[in-house]
Amino acid sequence: MSEDAPRARAGVLRRMTARGRGEKHRAATPLELFFDLCFVVAVAQAGRQLVHALAEGHPESGIPGYLMTFFAIWWAWVNFSWFSSAYDTDDVPYRVVTLVQMAGVLILAAGVPRAADDGNFAVVWLGYLVMRLALVTQWLRAAHSSTGEERRAALRYAAGVSLCQVGWLGLLFLPLHARPWLFLGMAIVEMAVPAFAEHRYTTGWHPHHIAERYGLFTIIMLGETVLAATTAVQSALDEDEALGTLLPIAGGGLLIIFAAYWIYFAVPIHLHLVSNRQAFLWGYGHYFVFGSAAAVGAGIEVAIEETIGKAHISAFAAASAVTVPTALFMFSVWAIHSRHHKRTLAQQLVLPVSAVLVLACTFAGRAAVLLTGLVAAATVAVGVALSVGPPAGRQGARAAAGTEGVGEGAGGA
Template sequence: MADNERGALFRKSVANQHSRVTYAELLFDLVFVFAVTQISHTLLGRFTPLGAIQTTLLFLSVWWVWVYTSWITNWLNPELTPVRVLLFLLMLGGLVLSTSIPKAFESRGLWFAIAYAAMQVGRTVFLLVSTPPDRTLARMNAVRILVWLLMSAMFWIAGGFAEGHWRLALWALALAIEYVSPAVRFWIPKYGASSVADWVVEGGHMAERCAGFIIIALGESIVVTGATFADLAWTTETVVAFVSAFICSLAMWWIYFHKGAEAGSEQISRSSEPGRLARLAYTYLHMPIVAGIILSAVADELVLTHPADHSDLKTVLSAIGGPLLFLIGTILFKHTIRGWLQLSHGVGIVVLAILAWFASDLSPLMLSLLTTAIMIMVAAWESISLSSGEPQSQSEATSA
């Protein structure tokens, strides 16, 4: 491939206009609707300490392979055939990855590892080959990323051959390598570490991609709720539980999208260091947001199937932990883009923590109603405070 042809695969930046999310990227994202569903069902089926650790590792790997692809398509143009073919191949890998999730720590561990490593390494090799030699900084970054991913791939494959706790340990090490690498700016011998200025990113596109994943998670939550409700007898308890779960999903959407998503897109588009903001706010801080939505989906299914029973530990952890993770991720994300902590979110976190003390004495339905009420309170409080101009005074107080 000639240098000018390779350079042509990169997106063309247009002043005052962010690159739109393409249809090929949206099609790629559909695979992860399935992946998120697999993760929530896997957690529901093995809600034990070990099962929770294993499912968390699987979630972190799914998020990481998706967000790395979003970085690549932020640089490369998916409207071009070679990049589209790359995305289609990654979709195939994503389907193998997703179908392996329920038995990733059993009979399909090697399939999961091969699919994951192939997606991570193969995509980065494509980036390196697509980068012309005259783009020195971009080429050096591709080399750095590839070295780190090759190192982690060895542990993924080794874990696929291993069994039991050895598989968990090897995969945890592989994942730790990948999560640490951006924080140390992909330092490798000879090349050193990249600088923040090297990470040229189109902020609006990155913000829109991550907002799309939030939609995926919320959509999966609603699908799980609807599918579970459809198979149940429609009693007063199940109908109320269904409505509560649906409204809680709407409240989560409101908390993230009403002001936060737009503010994040504007902030990263104006930032002098969009790469740093993209790494912190979108690569790392969106993880607890998505995890909270997935855990809430697990809670919704538990409440729907046993609305009037005693709230066991599994129900309490998911019903409280889901909204709690979501609010923790959201308050940190908004702090990164606004520079101050959202009071409504902080109060919501405290109230959820207090509710946890009494949760075991409540029925699953009552627990669902209370957590939904808390999320509605947070959403309404933020909307009113932002409309009244309260954030300005908070920001000034923080800076003072």
């Protein structure tokens, strides 16, 4: 079969051979979109626990808990996405095993409240076990269908994932004060597995497909923020008719979300993913992009609760729940994503400077969310203005990149 030809879909049983990086018209499948949908539940649970901890004035436990549970969610999604980019056969066994992974996601989501409140990771670990066993099955199937270094790479993946799952057992038996350190160590080991597995053979992940998958998950994170903020405003209006105080928060939150979308999708990032090293650094960096995008929604909820008197924290603390993740989103998108397409110093400075200005908005108290939204909107406006240059220069840059009319053609930060 030619690499340029789309694969026939939905066979009963197909040999699991690697897909080609040069395959044209490679896009996310309905099964992948369905898989992503399950993560909405898990992310919502993690965000809800973060809101509760911050509103009660316990950031010292809420933030580490959120970072740990979000890592589990994010890493499970990463594992599936890169495997499916390289070995998606879309036959019956592949679909069934993927559905099993989805069941594991939902089990993990059900265990998030216990992990956050009591440090009980038993259900989270069980959900993770279901997902990892399914992933190991996929890698063993890929190994069975391949030879040489490709087969050895698949077997190294299966062994690495299995050993890591055993390591996570420590979360069930170690004392509470030791679990964050175990989590940090295991997270480093987990992220080392791909480098270990692919040190002699590079799996056939597809740059455009991976860029699309990450972009779609970013939209899911921003959508979760919209939902969280909308629910918070609705609940506040049901109990307190303080519309005048809620509208600035709702308006500022909307501007933040719109600007976040614009900032992320301003560049055609698949052109940057030309090697394993670049792709892995870009992919791993999205832990901060995804985590901060989801945390913005939690922060808006906290700001609303503080405004109507339901949160036991200061206005400064409530403001920081919005400004800190917003600034982190801007800086992390610049660091791993946008800076590779900036041609001048002024363009490079837009997002870092905006991140600093957003942090300064924290001192505005209850006006911080609206001011942050205005800074975010101004960031987009400045980015668009700086992207406008001599027509011939713009066309030449696009032609050189092979993406005329895509990405920066829309202008952006």
